[in-house]
Amino acid sequence: MKALNILLIEDDMIEVMKLNRTISSLKLNHKIIEADNGEEALVILEKKDELPDIILLDLNMPKINGIEFLSILKKDSVLKYIPTIILTTSNNQKDLLECYKIGIAGYVLKPLKYEDYVSKIEKLLAYWSINELKQI
Amino acid sequence: MSQDKIDVLQRALTREKAARKQAEKILENKAAELYEAKQNLEKSYIELEGLLNKTDSQLQGVFENIVDAYVIMDLFGNILKMNNPAINLLDFEDDKEDYNLLKIADPSELQRVSESFQTLLKKGTLTDFHLKIITKKNISKLVHINASIIYDDGIAVAAQGIVRDITEAKKAERQLIESENRLTTLIINLDSGILLEDENRKIILTNNKFCEFFKINTSPDLLKGQDGSNAAEQNKVLFKNPKTFITRINEILEKRTQVIGDELEMVSGKILLRDYIPIYENTVYKGHLWAYKDVTLRRNYRKSLEAQKQKYSNIIANMNLGLIEVDNHDKILMTNQSFSKMSGYLEHELIGKNAGSIFPVGQGSEIIKNESLKRQKGKSNSYEVKIRTKSGELKYWLVSGAPNYSLKGKIIGSIGIHLDITDLKNLELQKEQLLTKLEKSNDELQEYAHIVSHDLKSPLRSINALVSWIKEDNVGKLDDLSLQNFKLIDATLDKMEQLITDVLNYSSIGSNTGDMADVNLDEVITTLIQIMYKPEHIKVTILNKLPTLKGDKTKLQQLFQNLIGNAIKFINKKEGFVKIDVKDMPTHYQFSVADNGMGIEKKFHDKIFKIFHALNKSKESTGIGLSIVKKIIDLHEGEIWLESESNKGTTFFFTLKK
Numbered sequence: 001m002k003a004l005n006i007l008l009i010e011d012d013m014i015e016v017m018k019l020n021r022t023i024s025s026l027k028l029n030h031k032i033i034e035a036d037n038g039e040e041a042l043v044i045l046e047k048k049d050e051l052p053d054i055i056l057l058d059l060n061m062p063k064i065n066g067i068e069f070l071s072i073l074k075k076d077s078v079l080k081y082i083p084t085i086i087l088t089t090s091n092n093q094k095d096l097l098e099c100y101k102i103g104i105a106g107y108v109l110k111p112l113k114y115e116d117y118v119s120k121i122e123k124l125l126a127y128w129s130i131n132e133l134k135q136i
Numbered sequence: 137m138s139q140d141k142i143d144v145l146q147r148a149l150t151r152e153k154a155a156r157k158q159a160e161k162i163l164e165n166k167a168a169e170l171y172e173a174k175q176n177l178e179k180s181y182i183e184l185e186g187l188l189n190k191t192d193s194q195l196q197g198v199f200e201n202i203v204d205a206y207v208i209m210d211l212f213g214n215i216l217k218m219n220n221p222a223i224n225l226l227d228f229e230d231d232k233e234d235y236n237l238l239k240i241a242d243p244s245e246l247q248r249v250s251e252s253f254q255t256l257l258k259k260g261t262l263t264d265f266h267l268k269i270i271t272k273k274n275i276s277k278l279v280h281i282n283a284s285i286i287y288d289d290g291i292a293v294a295a296q297g298i299v300r301d302i303t304e305a306k307k308a309e310r311q312l313i314e315s316e317n318r319l320t321t322l323i324i325n326l327d328s329g330i331l332l333e334d335e336n337r338k339i340i341l342t343n344n345k346f347c348e349f350f351k352i353n354t355s356p357d358l359l360k361g362q363d364g365s366n367a368a369e370q371n372k373v374l375f376k377n378p379k380t381f382i383t384r385i386n387e388i389l390e391k392r393t394q395v396i397g398d399e400l401e402m403v404s405g406k407i408l409l410r411d412y413i414p415i416y417e418n419t420v421y422k423g424h425l426w427a428y429k430d431v432t433l434r435r436n437y438r439k440s441l442e443a444q445k446q447k448y449s450n451i452i453a454n455m456n457l458g459l460i461e462v463d464n465h466d467k468i469l470m471t472n473q474s475f476s477k478m479s480g481y482l483e484h485e486l487i488g489k490n491a492g493s494i495f496p497v498g499q500g501s502e503i504i505k506n507e508s509l510k511r512q513k514g515k516s517n518s519y520e521v522k523i524r525t526k527s528g529e530l531k532y533w534l535v536s537g538a539p540n541y542s543l544k545g546k547i548i549g550s551i552g553i554h555l556d557i558t559d560l561k562n563l564e565l566q567k568e569q570l571l572t573k574l575e576k577s578n579d580e581l582q583e584y585a586h587i588v589s590h591d592l593k594s595p596l597r598s599i600n601a602l603v604s605w606i607k608e609d610n611v612g613k614l615d616d617l618s619l620q621n622f623k624l625i626d627a628t629l630d631k632m633e634q635l636i637t638d639v640l641n642y643s644s645i646g647s648n649t650g651d652m653a654d655v656n657l658d659e660v661i662t663t664l665i666q667i668m669y670k671p672e673h674i675k676v677t678i679l680n681k682l683p684t685l686k687g688d689k690t691k692l693q694q695l696f697q698n699l700i701g702n703a704i705k706f707i708n709k710k711e712g713f714v715k716i717d718v719k720d721m722p723t724h725y726q727f728s729v730a731d732n733g734m735g736i737e738k739k740f741h742d743k744i745f746k747i748f749h750a751l752n753k754s755k756e757s758t759g760i761g762l763s764i765v766k767k768i769i770d771l772h773e774g775e776i777w778l779e780s781e782s783n784k785g786t787t788f789f790f791t792l793k794k
């Protein structure tokens with residue numbers, strides 16, 4: 001299975017821990033790049049030679065929120081090709097529609113139970129591991 | 137014989153001799169006289185004969201030259217002789233024709249003819265006999281006959297007559313009578329009271345209307361010949377001013393000049409108009425005509441018309457609406473006081489100006505132009521326009537315009553009524569702003585609810601993850617009690633999660649109501665029941681086919697899900713059922729969801745629909761479900777109520793608009 005470079009944009013520390021623990025407990029060799037918020041993520045994405053394969057994006061964040069970040073990303077001629085999956089607790093239909101309108105590669109709801117979370121993440125990463133991605 | 141006797145006889149003889157001699161002498165004289173008389177007679181006879189001949193020829197001349205038809209007939213009616221006019225009258229060829237006059241008479245007249253003939257024979261004359269005849273040329277004529285019998289030695293031998301053709305005269309006379317009748321009928325029935333008096337004020341003619349005006353209870357005919365001045369004296373009491381009524385009549389009669397339109401007010405309130413027309417024949421005064429006309433109605437019309445006009449003028453002057461009249465070129469012709477007050481311009485500053493160019497601001501001129509074009513096509517209209525007053529204030533006016541027509545029905549301009557709706561308009565604008573604001577704040581609230589729920593849910597996920605990790609990292613080290621407590625933490629987190637979801641749902645129901653479409657409930661609810669969690673011992677059935685109605689599909693589903701779910705939740709029997717039914721009402725459908733659960737006490741029936749009023753503090757119940765149900769029903773203009781018996785079951789009834 002291909003190892004992925006994953007950019008996780010998430011302000012909640014425990015959520016970051018959840019993803020890391022999930023990957024390690026599933027014994028996957030994906031690399032996680034962490035960004036506390038959109039601004040930080042944009043700084044990371046400035047280095048065009050080290051771009052991630054996929055982005056996992058939380059919507060509710062301080063400073064630049066998820067949707068704002070997504071808009072900026074999709075306007076960039078290079079970054080717009082990075083598949084971006086929303087990972088959020090919000091099932092607000094308005095947000096969902098808005099995200100798909102701007103352009104996302106998936107919309108995953110964070111479940112309450114940790115076991116359910118592990119199962120969802122496992123499938124998500126398995127799916128993207130077998131996808132052909134643009135070579136940047 | 138005695139001497140004496142002889143003497144006596146001798147003396148007597150002598151006397152006789154003497155007497156005879158005397159008689160002879162007288163006789164002789166008489167004979168001579170007779171002779172003389174005879175001579176005279178002969179002479180006069182010759183004279184007479186001459187005279188007669190002369191008269192005869194004179195008569196013949198008269199007879200022939202007479203203008204009227206002259207006919208002599210025998211006593212059987214055969215014509216003996218006739219003159220030229222008679223030939224013409226009777227349409228004969230010449231006077232030689234033999235003809236019986238009785239044949240000329242119209243067949244209908246035969247009886248009269250024979251009667252008249254008898255009269256003629258008896259009396260010797262017949263005068264003024266009118267007879268209808270039919271001439272030889274078959275022309276019907278009316279003739280006038282004067283006839284007499286001709287006697288010879290006292291014996292009637294023939295009859296002579298003068299015949300005059302009066303056909304035309306009679307016709308003219310009849311026409312005259314007819315037209316006189318017509319005139320009389322006309323006068324009798326005239327709408328004016330007519331009184332014709334002669335120079336002595338004797339009534340010649342009057343009519344029905346006159347009798348009506350003066351309350352005379354006899355026919356107009358019976359008034360003929362009466363004294364008009366007496367009548368006036370009697371009738372003066374009918375007038376408001378009896379004295380002047382009489383003096384005015386006398387004054388008029390004295391002057392004898394025409395008077396038109398004297399106004400008389402009667403006690404009854406009636407107003408009469410009187411004309412006086414003197415009649416002169418060859419400058420000789422022959423009488424006069426009075427004509428009375430009832431003008432009460434007309435006078436009252438004029439009065440009420442004036443009152444009406446006054447009323448409307450007052451309304452126009454004093455009404456709170458600005459009034460403006462313009463011609464077809466939008467030039468101001470008239471404005472009222474209120475309009476001056478509204479606009480700040482005095483009337484004289486406005487007259488002659490173009491209304492569309494003084495006031496409007498922005499699009500106003502265009503609007504006014506379009507609207508006045510519509511009015512010129514005869515349409516009334518009303519529209520709003522933003523204007524600037526003389527002092528520069530911005531105002532909103534509601535203008536109601538209507539075309540103005542001339543008496544001939546041509547559009548000559550329009551009349552506009554203006555109402556200052558600035559305050560109203562400001563309120564409306566304010567309302568619109570408020571609505572926008574409200575909508576925005578509603579959206580914001582919705583957004584806020586989502587953010588809050590996200591923010592509340594995130595810590596739950598973290599707690600769950602952390603608890604999981606503690607369990608994972610300490611497998612085998614935790615005792616049963618700790619494991620039990622971890623399970624309670626999980627259950628509490630579940631309930632917290634559900635609560636947050638419910639609150640979010642509840643707050644979302646009021647928003648986006650635009651999704652009303654036809655919903656086939658039978659299909660939706662059947663599917664819903666299939667996918668819902670149902671314990672083995674509970675049967676959920678739909679008794680009658682559910683209808684299709686206008687609504688929000690997701691919310692209706694939520695409504696049934698909550699009610700059915702509730703019913704299932706509280707069934708405490710071995711064999712449970714939930715029965716769904718529907719009844720067709722005029723404007724609504726009435727649904728019912730019945731169960732054989734534990735029932736709800738009466739005192740809670742109202743409370744249960746209020747938010748956070750869960751009766752049973754169970755781990756699945758948040759107390760929001762029925763509040764959501766109520767809110768969805770409100771949204772579909774329905775009502776909800778319930779019937780319940782403790783430990784026997786509950787039936788929820790609710791209605792939804794068709």
